[in-house]
Amino acid sequence: MAAAHAEEHPATTTGLDHRKLLIWAFLASDCMFFGALIATYLVYYGKSLVGPYPQDVFDIPVTSVSTFVLLMSSMSMVLSYSALRRGNIKAFRIWLLSTCILGATFIGFQVFEFNDFVQHGLTPRTNLFGSTFFTLTGTHGAHVTLGIIWLLSMFFYSFKKGGITPAKHLELDIAALYWHFVDIVWIVIFTVVYLFGVFEGF
Amino acid sequence: MATFALPVPKRPVSCTGVWGWITTIDHKRIGALYGITAFILFVSGGIEALFMRAQLMRPEMALVSPEVFNQLFTMHATTMIFLGVMPLSAAFFNYLVPLQIGARDVAFPRLNAFSYWTFLFGALILKLSWFLGGAPNAGWFGYAPLTGLQANPGVGIDFWVVGLQVLAVASLAASLNFIITIINMRAPGMTLMRMPMFTWMTLVTSFLLILAFPVITIALLELMMDRFYGMNFFVPAAGANPVLWQHLFWIFGHPEVYILILPAMGIVSEILPTFSRKPLFGYPVVVLSGVLIGFMGWMVWSHHMFTVGLGPVANSVFAITTMAIAVPTGVKIFNWIGTMWGGSIRFSTAMLYAIGFIALFIIGGLSGVMHSSAPSDAQQQDTYFIVAHIHYVLFGGAIMAIFGGIYYWFPKMTGKFLNEKLGFWNFIFVFGGTNITFFPMHFLGLDGMPRRIYTYAEGMGWDFWNLVSSVGSFTLAFGVLIFIVNFFYSLIKGKQAGADPWDARTLEWSIPSPPPEYNFAQIPVVHGRDPLWEQKHGGHHTVPVAGGSVGEGHGIHMPQPSYWPIFTSIGLLVGAYGLIFAWPVAVLGGAILMIGIYAWSLEPVNEPDPAHH
Numbered sequence: 001m002a003a004a005h006a007e008e009h010p011a012t013t014t015g016l017d018h019r020k021l022l023i024w025a026f027l028a029s030d031c032m033f034f035g036a037l038i039a040t041y042l043v044y045y046g047k048s049l050v051g052p053y054p055q056d057v058f059d060i061p062v063t064s065v066s067t068f069v070l071l072m073s074s075m076s077m078v079l080s081y082s083a084l085r086r087g088n089i090k091a092f093r094i095w096l097l098s099t100c101i102l103g104a105t106f107i108g109f110q111v112f113e114f115n116d117f118v119q120h121g122l123t124p125r126t127n128l129f130g131s132t133f134f135t136l137t138g139t140h141g142a143h144v145t146l147g148i149i150w151l152l153s154m155f156f157y158s159f160k161k162g163g164i165t166p167a168k169h170l171e172l173d174i175a176a177l178y179w180h181f182v183d184i185v186w187i188v189i190f191t192v193v194y195l196f197g198v199f200e201g202f
Numbered sequence: 203m204a205t206f207a208l209p210v211p212k213r214p215v216s217c218t219g220v221w222g223w224i225t226t227i228d229h230k231r232i233g234a235l236y237g238i239t240a241f242i243l244f245v246s247g248g249i250e251a252l253f254m255r256a257q258l259m260r261p262e263m264a265l266v267s268p269e270v271f272n273q274l275f276t277m278h279a280t281t282m283i284f285l286g287v288m289p290l291s292a293a294f295f296n297y298l299v300p301l302q303i304g305a306r307d308v309a310f311p312r313l314n315a316f317s318y319w320t321f322l323f324g325a326l327i328l329k330l331s332w333f334l335g336g337a338p339n340a341g342w343f344g345y346a347p348l349t350g351l352q353a354n355p356g357v358g359i360d361f362w363v364v365g366l367q368v369l370a371v372a373s374l375a376a377s378l379n380f381i382i383t384i385i386n387m388r389a390p391g392m393t394l395m396r397m398p399m400f401t402w403m404t405l406v407t408s409f410l411l412i413l414a415f416p417v418i419t420i421a422l423l424e425l426m427m428d429r430f431y432g433m434n435f436f437v438p439a440a441g442a443n444p445v446l447w448q449h450l451f452w453i454f455g456h457p458e459v460y461i462l463i464l465p466a467m468g469i470v471s472e473i474l475p476t477f478s479r480k481p482l483f484g485y486p487v488v489v490l491s492g493v494l495i496g497f498m499g500w501m502v503w504s505h506h507m508f509t510v511g512l513g514p515v516a517n518s519v520f521a522i523t524t525m526a527i528a529v530p531t532g533v534k535i536f537n538w539i540g541t542m543w544g545g546s547i548r549f550s551t552a553m554l555y556a557i558g559f560i561a562l563f564i565i566g567g568l569s570g571v572m573h574s575s576a577p578s579d580a581q582q583q584d585t586y587f588i589v590a591h592i593h594y595v596l597f598g599g600a601i602m603a604i605f606g607g608i609y610y611w612f613p614k615m616t617g618k619f620l621n622e623k624l625g626f627w628n629f630i631f632v633f634g635g636t637n638i639t640f641f642p643m644h645f646l647g648l649d650g651m652p653r654r655i656y657t658y659a660e661g662m663g664w665d666f667w668n669l670v671s672s673v674g675s676f677t678l679a680f681g682v683l684i685f686i687v688n689f690f691y692s693l694i695k696g697k698q699a700g701a702d703p704w705d706a707r708t709l710e711w712s713i714p715s716p717p718p719e720y721n722f723a724q725i726p727v728v729h730g731r732d733p734l735w736e737q738k739h740g741g742h743h744t745v746p747v748a749g750g751s752v753g754e755g756h757g758i759h760m761p762q763p764s765y766w767p768i769f770t771s772i773g774l775l776v777g778a779y780g781l782i783f784a785w786p787v788a789v790l791g792g793a794i795l796m797i798g799i800y801a802w803s804l805e806p807v808n809e810p811d812p813a814h815h
Contacts, residue, residue: 012388018309021382025412029374032416036450040424040435049441124433128441131433135424153800 023174027181034185037139038192041132045196048127054197057120059113066109067190070144073102074183077176087166089158096155096172099179103148110141133193140189143182150175213762213805217719225763227311228719232318233297234615237608239318240289243325245682247281250274252679255639259672261660271656272339273358277332279342280362283462284369285325287600291465292321294607295380295404297615301710301717302398304389304726306760309382312767312802317376319771324368327778331361338362341654343455344425346436346447351429357782363426364778370419371774377408377415384408389709391728395489398708399482402489403468406496410457410464418454421447430781445510452503460499462596464492466603467534470556473610474538476706477553478545481732484537491530491537498527508579517576524574531567535560550704551625555606558633562598566591569644584654587647593640605632605685613703617715618696624688628681635678642667642674707732720758764805770798 014021080095114134117123124134154175158164164171214225223231254274257265266274296314300307308314331337338358340349349359384405388397397405424435425447434440436447475482482488504512504520538560547553569591573579582588605628612620651664658664702711709726710717712734730736777791 010391010393012390012392013386016386018382018386021386022310022378025378025381029378029412029416032413033420036417036420040420040446040450043443043446044441047441047443124427124431128434131424131427131435131440135427135433135435 017170019174020170020177023177027177030181034136034139034188037132037136038188041136041193044128044132048129050127052117052120052122052126053129054133054193057117057122058194058198059116060194060198062109063113063190063194066106066113067186069102069109070106070183070186073099073106074180076102077179081169081172081176084164084166084169084172089164092164092172093155093158096151096158100148100151100155103144103151103179107141107144107148110137136193137189140182140185143185147175147179147182151179213764215762217763222763224768225315225765227307227315227761227763227767229296229300229308229311229314230615230717230719230721232314233293233295235318236289236296236321237293239322239325240286240293243281243329244286244290245686246329247278247286248679248682250278250281252675254278255672255675257656258658258668260669261662261665262657264657266656268656269339272654273332273337275654276339276341276362277328277337280328280338280366282596283342283458284366285328287462287596287604288373289321289325290604291407291462291600292317292376294400294465294469294604294611295376295408298611298710299380299383299401299404300387301614301713301721302401302708303384303387303392304709304722304728305383305387306721306725306758308379309387310379311761312764313375313379315764315767316771317372317379319768320368320372320375320774323771323775323778324365324372327361327365327368327775331358331365334361343451344447345444345451346425346428347438347442347444349425349447350436351432352437359425360429360782363422363429364781367419367422367426368774368778370415370422373411373415377411380404380408381412389726389728392733395486396728396731396733399471399485399488399492400465400468403464403471403492406492407461407464410461410496410499414454414457414461417450418458421450421454424450426781445507445512448507448510449503452506453500455506456503457499459595460495462600464495466559466600467492469603469607469610470538470559471534472708473552473556473606474541475732476610476704477548477550477556478542479548479705480541480545481707481735482537483540483543485731488534488537491533494530495527498523498530502527505574505576505579508573508576509583521574521576525571528567528571528574535564535567550609551620551622551629552606552610552704554626554629554633555602555609558629559599559602559606562594562602562633562636566594566596566598569594582647584652585647586643586651586653589653590640590643590647593636593643597640598636602633602636605629610704611710612692613699614710614715614717616693616696617699618692619699619703620692620696621688624684624691628684628688631677631681631684633681635674635676635681638674639671639678640674642671646671702734705738707735709733712737720760723758764802766798766802766805770795770802773798 076095076098080092080099083089083091083095122130122133124130154164154172214221217226217228223235226232226235253266254271257263257271296308299305328338335357338344338361339356340354340359340362344359344362347353349362384397384401394402424433427433428435428437434442436442436444438444471482471488501523502520504516505524508517508520538556542557569587573582573588573591609620609625612618646664646667649663649667651658651662658668699715701714703715704711709728712726713722726733730740773791773793773795775791776794777788780786780788780791
């Protein structure tokens with residue numbers, strides 16, 4: 001009956017699952033969250049009255065490694081999803097756990113980096129750079145942490161009978177969209193905050 | 203691989219009593235909860251306004267202290283915008299959108315319940331500030347650094363910062379829900395250009411909400427970081443720019459204006475055709491002008507900042523965009539008048555309110571065009587002229603339409619009419635009171651009376667019009683009182699209303715009043731705009747738009763109620779108070795939140811079986 005209607009009438013639905021549409025709409029909203037934070041960072045770029053300044057604390061090689069780690073986590077996320085679609089639950093679990101470990105490694109780098117900056121005398125209270133930098137990257141780190149908790153929950157849930165099956169790949173698809181989005185935001189942050197921060201003439 | 207069992211929480215079954223309301227996920231009940239809560243908060247905001255009008259009635263009155271007056275105008279505006287007009291609109295979204303598009307509920311019923319409870323708790327955080335150390339006192343726009351710790355060490359701003367962030371969560375969840383519902387759940391045949399205008403305006407408003415609220419949330423987060431953790435976002439001594447807050451706030455704040463008025467425009471666009479017995483004049487143009495307003499609403503924010511000193515180029519650009527946005531608004535007004543033109547008009551209370559909306563919104567719109575001109579605005583900035591303008595568009599506009607909407611849809615929600623005689627006097631007093639209160643503010647403003655002053659000296663020439671305005675405000679309050687009487691009277695003794703008491707046009711009138719829990723016994727099939735009207739009067743379409751009568755609902759499985767939406771919201775409430783008072787409480791709140799989210803996602807899915815459609 002439903003199929004017959006679909007032919008008679010013009011489409012009144014996207015055909016996407018509600019939850020998939022929800023995550024897309026949420027990510028649109030999340031863009032504005034990060035947009036406002038990045039805008040604040042740029043408005044205050046170079047406006048700090050006292051140091052340390054970006055070029056005093058940034059260690060581009062180290063952050064490049066952590067960026068690479070995060071980007072690789074997106075790849076293992078894709079591999080995990082593809083394994084689930086093929087029905088290879090074991091590979092799905094391995095790649096999912098790898099994604100979590102890579103994400104956690106990134107967070108480890110961030111903790112190390114924050115500590116290092118504090119050693120250099122940069123705290124969120126030091127100057128405008130400190131306030132904007134820690135709030136922006138801290139919000140991003142919170143997003144990654146939330147993503148790790150989400151993916152780990154799915155990992156454990158997959159051991160429940162019928163928990164995650166190839167038929168339920170949408171659940172992973174949604175988490176993966178979130179994960180990739182958070183990665184893309186990091187590419188923007190790495191470029192705008194880190195790279196622009198150390199290049200002279202910007 | 204080993205498997206393990208997860209503790210699966212049971213869903214409540216009962217839909218009756220207090221627990222039935224606490225655990226409900228029915229969009230109609232949630233709509234009713236939104237409506238009643240928001241109306242009570244609207245009255246509380248009105249009482250705050252009456253205190254101010256009483257204080258300003260005569261020169262040099264000492265009814266309230268200057269400190270309390272600051273709190274009064276801050277809380278009045280914050281209440282009316284975030285706790286009055288927005289949730290009253292949300293009440294209509296909740297109740298009507300699924301009915302208008304021929305759906306059985308929204309896309310995410312539990313998320314919908316979560317939105318309501320989070321809104322309620324956010325409202326409590328804001329309103330209880332009166333009793334927990336002082337209300338916020340820096341205006342609803344909360345300009346930093348005035349709201350910074352140095353200028354404003356009191357706890358009031360803390361409640362404001364945290365409460366608004368909680369409200370933002372509620373608004374985001376609700377709007378995401380409505381976007382998905384409208385895009386994905388329309389009945390067969392209901393294309394976008396066949397959607398009722400109210401649903402259209404809900405869609406545009408929801409998009410504005412999900413894109414505008416993040417900006418204010420980040421601004422509030424930054425302010426919170428300053429206040430709670432000693433950061434420097436808005437500390438001028440550290441080099442911070444005091445204009446940054448203004449930009450962030452108004453990038454949110456101007457779309458917010460349209461978030462307040464577009465639902466009202468949607469309501470009026472439903473009432474006018476019904477009581478003119480004509481289709482909405484120029485439907486596609488009305489839709490497109492609404493969408494255009496949604497887009498252009500993002501390009502005008504700096505007209506709130508003409509006197510900040512952004513320079514002649516910025517001021518000119520924003521003056522031009524502001525004048526331009528009056529065009530789609532004007533288009534709508536002409537279309538509404540065109541709808542009434544030549545119609546056989548019935549002057550029901552709902553129709554009176556809709557016409558009152560058009561009249562007062564035109565006045566508010568015209569004074570808006572006056573201060574869209576930057577040099578003219580330089581004279582009017584921060585005077586009562588602006589107060590007159592915003593009250594004509596928000597009270598004369600949004601609230602008039604909301605009252606009209608209540609009179610129009612009350613029969614659908616309760617099965618009874620609101621009393622029309624009381625309704626007539628309700629309208630007369632509200633309409634008259636609005637004009638007596640707010641029109642003199644134009645004169646006061648042009649005479650130079652500044653906003654937000656707690657008193658004024660005698661002999662400034664402001665005595666008479668202030669007295670008139672105060673008398674008007676009590677007239678207005680009396681009008682609202684008549685409405686409250688009418689509400690309870692009609693709930694008990696109201697005339698019975700059938701499924702379609704107004705001879706209306708859209709799908710919600712094709713089902714019984716009040717609608718059964720499952721809304722539509724049979725999902726309707728739509729062949730054009732105004733499907734119910736076509737069925738009744740169109741002649742050539744005989745397909746029933748809805749299987750209407752009670753008792754046909756056997757075999758329709760609706761999702762069961764749930765404890766977890768309110769539980770999760772309580773996590774936010776506890777966490778929010780924890781941020782203000784003591785961080786261990788915030789940790790507890792976070793734990794409740796996490797438990798709530800896990801229980802929510804592990805709860806057995808209980809969706810209607812597709813085989814039964």
